[in-house]
Amino acid sequence: MQHTQTSPSDLAAFVDDHFPERGIRPDPVIAQSWYRSVVEHRLDPGAAGRTHVLGADAIRQHQQQHQQYLAIASQGVSGLARRVVPAGFAVLLSDEHGITLDTRLPEASHIYTQAGLVVGARWDESIAGTNGIGTTLAAAQPLIIHREEHFLASNFRLSCSVAPIFDAQGLLRGCLNATCLNSNGPKEAQYLTLQLVILYARLIENAHFRECYRDRLTLSLKPIDDIADLANEQLLALDDNGRIIGANRATFVAHQRDAAPLLGARIDSLLPTSVDELLHLTQGGARGVRLRGQQDDALLDVGLRIPSQRHRPAPARPPVRSSHPDLQQLAGGDARLQQAVQRVRKVLDKDLPILITGETGTGKEAFARAIHQASARRAGPFIALNCAAIPETLIESELFGYRGGSFTGADKKGMKGKLELAAGGTLFLDEIGDMPAHLQTRLLRVLAEREIFPIGAQAPVALDVQVVSATHQDLHGMIGDKRFREDLYYRLGGMSLALPALRERSDRGALIEQLLAVQSSGVRLTEQARQCLHAHAWPGNIRQLLNALRYAVALAEDGVIDVDCLPAEVVQVVRGEPLRIDSQDPASELLQRLRRHRWNISAVAAELGVARSTLYRQMKKYGVVQPNDRL
Known part of the structure; x- marks a missing residue:
């Protein structure tokens, strides 16, 4: 996270004015955190200590969302615990939002749980002020937060040595923490513990890197x-x-x-x-x-x-059908898209609207859902509205809703609009370029005032949503033609995410293999079919590719997709020679292969890398007849 920095002299004056009774001069990182706790988060250092813990269902859901991260980090957490838990330290693993995902506690565990060192506890600075987990995430660097350096007086008995954990894109995934209670020694006594925590955090990072790649x-x-x-x-x-x-x-x-x-x-x-x-x-x-x-x-x-299949990337493990791909999975191995996703992660939860642009079929809604899942709003609703698919006369009620009896034919109970339904979550405005001009004006006012007036309502409704918009149109050109409001464009485009066309992605080959694995784990491509898919321009992008793969899987025989299984528009570039037979007498060569395999059609098809249906067609073409079919 990025925060406004205060000058050293102002920080020193702030500490003297607000914390004279503590009698310590914290280093600038901790002093800055104290300043944020008071000025930005409006916290009271003397407030009664209260642990903020998620409910049981929310904890299960949260751990499920971080299942891969937990699985990779577990060995590092256990390794650190074996070395420090016997000395009276609790070991905690958190996510990037400061929520504890895993703990290892000493035998007298009740003492530690009473201090809030439990799974599901929230330690972000906005709730707990300066603390090991929250401040390490805010500063993105290893820290020791010792006793009175904590913001809340209720946490003074904690001494925390914490290291951040970064993913292979350089983004924070969480942190690793070793905490002891009632340490009477100086802060310097925790230095070796911190080095051990840093080492295991780096081991977790490297394990995550090797798994991803x-x-x-x-x-x-x-x-x-x-x-x-x-x-x-x-x-x-x-x-x-x-x-x-x-x-x-x-x-x-x-x-x-x-x-x-x-x-x-x-x-x-x-x-x-x-x-x-x-x-x-x-x-x-x-x-x-x-x-x-x-x-x-x-x-x-x-x-x-070098992976075992250097020139044929192994397909990724098929995701569970009900799960949605995250930002990293959607970015794949394309370097430019990975850079764009890295920028998106940095603006998450900063109250910035995001505008996704790209050709039809590039996955704009998929990215919008992944942005929602990566944000602090992921437990809230994700509400999508396709501005091009709803009649203009209905968009206003769909977007803003109405109260009962507000017009003839209205539902007596009224109806909440998409903006109100998305409260606490994300509103996705797809095809925003097709929104009528008068609604553009209303939407602009809503985004500026952060409240909505449903039709027939007597009072405004506060708006608490993350707005993500998408379009395949050239909004700059539409602004020039007076078809889209320039001020709305700047309201929606706090950050822009441009998705490349499939033909422009450097990881096209790996993406084809991954999407095929999702469709059917037991089907493979022949080399000619693979070349054909790689060479196609894909004007419909990923949506067209998915449809082509579904079609090919349906036609595949014996688990093999060859050129004849692909849609006609995809096959045009390689319609030359469906079988790899180099002989000037293909009929004779086919006959020799069939005899060598004792007329086992499946075995010959596998040797040639084609489906049986293709082999049968070639036998018919060259007049090769099985012995038991002869009259």
């Missing part, structure tokens, strides 16, 4: 002079063009001063070599090499890891 080419860079420091190992994931699509925290830190962003950069900007040269130098990943970095000329141990 298990099917990608990855690099390990270790500075020669720091070979004993595991936290300094840099891990990078590359796409097929040698561009960086993911990295661990050590890599982001090492390159944080670079002018150009790390994600999307080519590997030869970091190392004096290319991917092909690395494959040669490492003998296909069998040995490490030493190279000097391009930036600072430092000597590095370089290791290369």
Whole structure:
């Protein structure tokens, strides 16, 4: 999170004015947190301590949403617990919102649970003020928050050593915390505990990185002079063009001063070599090499890891049908889209409207749902309104609602509009470019005043929604033609997310495999069918690709999709030679193959990489007849 910084002199004066009785001079990070707790969050340091804990159902739902994160982090949490719990420390794992997901407590656990060290507890600064979890997330750096450094007096007996946990896009996923109670020693006594927490947080990050990119080419860079420091190992994931699509925290830190962003950069900007040269130098990943970095000329141990299917990316594990892909899954391996998603994550929960643009079929609603799920509003409703699919006469009532008896034919009970239904959650305005002009004016006023007047209402209704809009139209051109309000455009576009067309995505091949795995885990593509799918321009984008794959899966025989299973508009580019038979006498070669396999049609089809139906058609074309079919 980004916060306004106060000058050191102003912070010192603030501490003297508000906390003279504490008798400590906190470092600037903690003083700044005290300032936020008073000025931004309006908290009282002397207020009675009250633990804010989610209900049982909300805890189960929250843990389910973070299932993968919990599974990956569990070994790190257990490893740290084995070393510090016997010494009287509680170990906690939180998410990026400061909600505790997992705990490991000493034997006298009731003492720790009474202090709020439980699963489901909320420790974000807006609720608990300065504390280990909330302030570490706000500062995005490892911290010790010792006794009276906590904002609330009720937390003075806690001493917390906390390290943030980042994902492979450099974004916060949560933090790891070791907390002891009633520590009478100085703050410096917790320094070694903090180093241990940092080490296990880095191990969790690296495990998360390896899980995310298990099917990608990855690099390990270790500075020669720091070979004993595991936290300094840099891990990078590359796409097929040698561009960086993911990295661990050590890599982001090492390159944080670079002018150009790390994600999307080519590997030869970091190392004096290319991917092909690395494959040669490492003998296909069998040995490490030493190279000097391009930036600072430092000597590095370089290791290369190649997935088992280098040129055919293994399909991702099919998601549960009822679950929705998150932002990282939607970004896939495309470096530009990953950068865009990284920017989106930084503006989440900042009360900024988001405008998603892109061609029809690029997945705008999918991204809107993923934005909702990634936000603090994910427990609230996600309400979608397609502005192009509702008659103009009904859009006003659909959007703003009405009260009972407000007009002839109205429901006696009235009807809540989409804006009111979305309270506490996200309102998705799809095809916003098709909204009528008079409603654009009303929507602009609503966004400015943060309240709505349903038709027939006597009093306004407060508006508490995150607005996400989407369009495939050129709004700038519409503004020039006076068909879209310029002031509304700037109200809706607090941040813009431009989705690339499928033909422009660098991860098109992997995306095809992943979507096919979702449709049917037991179906595979022949090489010609795969080339055909890769070569198509996909004017309908991902929506068209999904329909093509569903069609192909329906026609596949023996679990094989060949060219003949694809829709006609997709096949045009490779209609040359459906079978890989190089002989000048294809009939003779077909006959030889069939005889070698004793006329086992399935075996010959598998050898040629085609479906049985294709083989039968070729046999008919070349006059090859099975012995038992001869008259």
